[in-house]
Amino acid sequence: MKISTDYNSGNYSIEVARGMLKDSITAYTGGYSQVHYLIDEKVFELHKGRMLAFIDHPILMGSGETSKSFEAFHYLLETLLAKGVKRNDLIVVIGGGAAGDAGGFAASCVLRGLDYIHVPTTLLAHDSSIGGKTAINSKHGKNLIGAFYRPAGVIYDLEFLNTLPDSEILSGFGEVIKHAMLKNQETVDHLVALTRNGIDLRRIEPFVISGIETKMQYVNRDENESDIRKYLNLGHTLGHAVEYKYKIPHGIAVVIGIYAALHISNQVEQYEIFDLSYYYCFFDNLGYPMDILKDIDAEEMLSLISKDKKNQNTQTAGYVILKEFGEAKFIEIEKETLGKYINDIKESI
Numbered sequence: 001m002k003i004s005t006d007y008n009s010g011n012y013s014i015e016v017a018r019g020m021l022k023d024s025i026t027a028y029t030g031g032y033s034q035v036h037y038l039i040d041e042k043v044f045e046l047h048k049g050r051m052l053a054f055i056d057h058p059i060l061m062g063s064g065e066t067s068k069s070f071e072a073f074h075y076l077l078e079t080l081l082a083k084g085v086k087r088n089d090l091i092v093v094i095g096g097g098a099a100g101d102a103g104g105f106a107a108s109c110v111l112r113g114l115d116y117i118h119v120p121t122t123l124l125a126h127d128s129s130i131g132g133k134t135a136i137n138s139k140h141g142k143n144l145i146g147a148f149y150r151p152a153g154v155i156y157d158l159e160f161l162n163t164l165p166d167s168e169i170l171s172g173f174g175e176v177i178k179h180a181m182l183k184n185q186e187t188v189d190h191l192v193a194l195t196r197n198g199i200d201l202r203r204i205e206p207f208v209i210s211g212i213e214t215k216m217q218y219v220n221r222d223e224n225e226s227d228i229r230k231y232l233n234l235g236h237t238l239g240h241a242v243e244y245k246y247k248i249p250h251g252i253a254v255v256i257g258i259y260a261a262l263h264i265s266n267q268v269e270q271y272e273i274f275d276l277s278y279y280y281c282f283f284d285n286l287g288y289p290m291d292i293l294k295d296i297d298a299e300e301m302l303s304l305i306s307k308d309k310k311n312q313n314t315q316t317a318g319y320v321i322l323k324e325f326g327e328a329k330f331i332e333i334e335k336e337t338l339g340k341y342i343n344d345i346k347e348s349i
């Protein structure tokens with residue numbers, strides 16, 4: 001399955017299949033002098049005997065988020081330069097969203113920009129590998145240093161997902177359900193029915209592909225997030241604050257944020273669009289830590305939301321709500337009102 005972007009120029013494709021990794025990479029490498037592999041160390045450890053056996057001397061990146069520190073980024077650039085990286089070289093980044101963000105940013109900077117391919121290895125990275133956002137973290141916050149820099153291609157070999165721990169499956173599924181909610185009611189109903197008793201990766205594959213298509217539609221039309229790309233932040237305003245406070249994986253926090261967004265959508269539109277107890281039970285049953293919503297402190301959440309680079313207005317916070325599944329809306333909510341909504345959610349559980 002191949003899905004392509006639809007820009008005026010600089011298009012790339014996302015190939016989704018099983019077991020095609022080596023052949024697909026080879027299809028790109030012909031025109032380059034050298035290929036530099038940047039690989040999440042955990043992924044390399046788990047797959048070096050089989051899927052990654054054809055790769056010699058990779059540059060290993062720290063596992064997950066550790067690869068997004070300034071120090072790790074410095075090491076990456078200096079190692080590429082020490083290896084004699086040239087302008088006609090290709091960088092192949094293999095790992096989850098963190099490796100993709102840091103490796104993509106390294107590709108954008110080294111020698112003022114080299115071509116790179118992302119090989120996503122997590123469920124969540126069906127989302128993060130598309131759209132060209134790259135970044136590392138600062139002591140002042142997550143993803144504060146980065147660039148929009150499109151890959152030359154994305155090769156999503158779903159065989160990698162076989163080694164994901166349950167917590168990373170739950171995290172990635174958060175973005176799958178988000179994309180379904182941005183698509184339509186029918187997709188949500190189908191996905192909920194299929195996963196009510198647990199997430200079977202093979203069975204949700206069509207929804208992962210449909211999620212990629214949904215994300216593509218938004219980024220094709222608004223790459224720099226000045227308009228409709230903001231809808232992809234459904235669940236992320238409170239989600240980021242929860243992720244920071246409770247140190248839980250990104251997509252798990254997003255699910256908590258999505259539940260809050262459904263609640264706030266009902267409040268703003270002043271009727272019960274969404275059956276909150278139905279979605280609460282669905283998420284709770286799958287193992288998402290919904291109890292966090294009973295613990296959160298509205299003041300603290302508002303303070304964290306205000307530090308988010310997407311929310312620097314002092315009086316209001318930008319929020320994505322849904323008029324129905326498939327119809328998102330971006331609104332500004334007075335912070336005092338948002339604090340009240342957060343307290344309402346807490347008391348309603």
Ligand SMILES: NC(=O)c1ccc[n+]([C@@H]2O[C@H](COP(=O)([O-])OP(=O)(O)OC[C@H]3O[C@@H](n4cnc5c(N)ncnc54)[C@H](O)[C@@H]3O)[C@@H](O)[C@H]2O)c1
Pocket residue numbers: 040041042043046062063064065068095096097098099101121122123124125127128129130131132133134142143160161162163164165168171172250251
């Ligand atoms: N650029 C974007 O548009 C975008 C969008 C969403 C999220 N992100 C970023 O993505 C990051 C989160 O990405 P993620 O959820 O993929 O997590 P991750 O990359 O941090 O990986 C999570 C953990 O899983 C391990 N792992 C990766 N692949 C594995 C595999 N196949 N088997 C076993 N373990 C594996 C990693 O070593 C790590 O320990 C965050 O930094 C977030 O900011 C970026």
